[in-house]
Every structure is written in C-alpha cells, then in structure tokens.
Amino acid sequence: MPDRNEAALAFLATRRSRPHKLLQPPVPERAELEELLAIGARVPDHGKLEPWRYIVLEKAAMTRLAGAVAARAEARGEDEGRRDKIVAQYANASLCVAVVSAPKPADIPLEEQVASAACVAFQLLNACLAAGWGANWLTDWPAFDRPFLESELGLAAEETLAGFIHIGTAASAPPERPRPDVPALTRWVSA
Known part of the structure; x- marks a missing residue:
C-alpha cells in the first residue's frame, strides 16, 4: 500500500480560492513569498525547460497597473461597469504574482510548455492557501x-x-460553491 499523506489529501479535497474582494493586508513577507514561489516551480516540466517566469507586483505596481487598465479599457471601448470591476481588481490588490508562460525553443510541444506554466499558477495558488494566505487566480481581458x-x-x-495570482489575508471564509459531478464527467475504459 502506498504511504498516504492524509493532511495533504484533506487540504486538496477542501481547498477553496478566496475571492479577490476578500483579500487585504497583510501579505507575505519577501522571504515567505520566495519560499512560495519555489514551491510553485515544483511542477511537471518536460525537458526541464522552465518555460515560465514570475513578475511580483507589489502595492505600488498594482496601483500603477490600475491606471493603465483604466486607460486601456477606454481604448478598447469597454463599458463603464466592466471597466470599473477590472480596475478594482488591481487598485484594491496589495500583492499579486503574474505567472508568465515563456516557451523555449525545443522539441517539447508548445502546448506542453504552456500547460507547465498553468501548473505553476495552480501550484503557487495552492502553496499560498496551504500556508494560510488567501489567494485567487484571475485573468480577464488584461491577461x-x-x-x-x-x-x-x-x-x-x-x-x-x-x-495573476492575488495574495493577501482573507477577510472572511467564502461559502462553499457547487462542485462538478465527477462521475458524470468520467469515462472508464477497461479494454
């Protein structure tokens, strides 16, 4: 029988992102964030290419980006309600990590390299949650x-x-949401 890590399985079975609206200071100190970034990098990486990188966006950077998003939304013709919602994601954030997919020239298919970057984002998200921080993975049009x-x-x-992985302290625990019907989404093939 394999050695089961019950604590890890319990965490994964109940993990829940924290909505960005609930995230507030404090945020991880630099040393702790560096540890979380290292954990985030422990993902499948065919060919050991490291086809991804991080951009750590602190409060001042998020404030600057909020202004840039507002200007870009206007240039794109986004409606005011949608613009304000997206701008708030940046203006209200104290810490965010942009996970960049940075493919390398190699025999490894581009799709695998992009998938590895997505794994980094999810691994970082889970590392933050496991460390007790609130975190959320966001995209929308700016991404x-x-x-x-x-x-x-x-x-x-x-x-x-x-x-964008938003990180902070969750002001409250979010309610559970409906989860997928896994048996309905699963096909078993035995021959």
Whole structure:
C-alpha cells in the first residue's frame, strides 16, 4: 500500500480560492513569498525547460497597473461597469504574482510548455492557501491584451500570461460553491 499523506489529501479535497474582494493586508513577507514561489516551480516540466517566469507586483505596481487598465479599457471601448470591476481588481490588490508562460525553443510541444506554466499558477495558488494566505487566480481581458502585457508587464512577443495570482489575508471564509459531478464527467475504459 502506498504511504498516504492524509493532511495533504484533506487540504486538496477542501481547498477553496478566496475571492479577490476578500483579500487585504497583510501579505507575505519577501522571504515567505520566495519560499512560495519555489514551491510553485515544483511542477511537471518536460525537458526541464522552465518555460515560465514570475513578475511580483507589489502595492505600488498594482496601483500603477490600475491606471493603465483604466486607460486601456477606454481604448478598447469597454463599458463603464466592466471597466470599473477590472480596475478594482488591481487598485484594491496589495500583492499579486503574474505567472508568465515563456516557451523555449525545443522539441517539447508548445502546448506542453504552456500547460507547465498553468501548473505553476495552480501550484503557487495552492502553496499560498496551504500556508494560510488567501489567494485567487484571475485573468480577464488584461491577461490576454497584447498592448497591455507588452507595455505594462514587459512580456516578449512569444510570451503569454497564465494568470495573476492575488495574495493577501482573507477577510472572511467564502461559502462553499457547487462542485462538478465527477462521475458524470468520467469515462472508464477497461479494454
């Protein structure tokens, strides 16, 4: 029989992201965040390419980005309600980690490299939650808007964003939400 890590399984069975609206200071100190980033990097990585990188966005950077998102939303013609909602994600955040998919020239398919970056985002999210922090993985249009990504985050043409991991202290625990019907989504093949 395999050695079961009951504590890890219990955590994974009940993990729940914390809505960004509930996140507030304090945030992890730099040393703790560095530990969480190292844990985030422990993911499947075919070819050991490390096809991802981090951009740590502290409060002042998030405030700056809120202004850039507002300007970009106007240029895109976003409606005011949607613009204000997205701007608030940046303006109200005290700490965020942008997980960048940074593919490398290799025989490893691009899809595998992009999937590895998504694994980094999810591993970092879970590491934050396991360490007792509130965290949430967000995207929305700024995560896919090339002018915003290149001018505000410095992404290269071949890079994309896996997501923004917002980190802080959860003001309260969110209610449980409906979960997938796993048996309905599972097909067993025996021959």
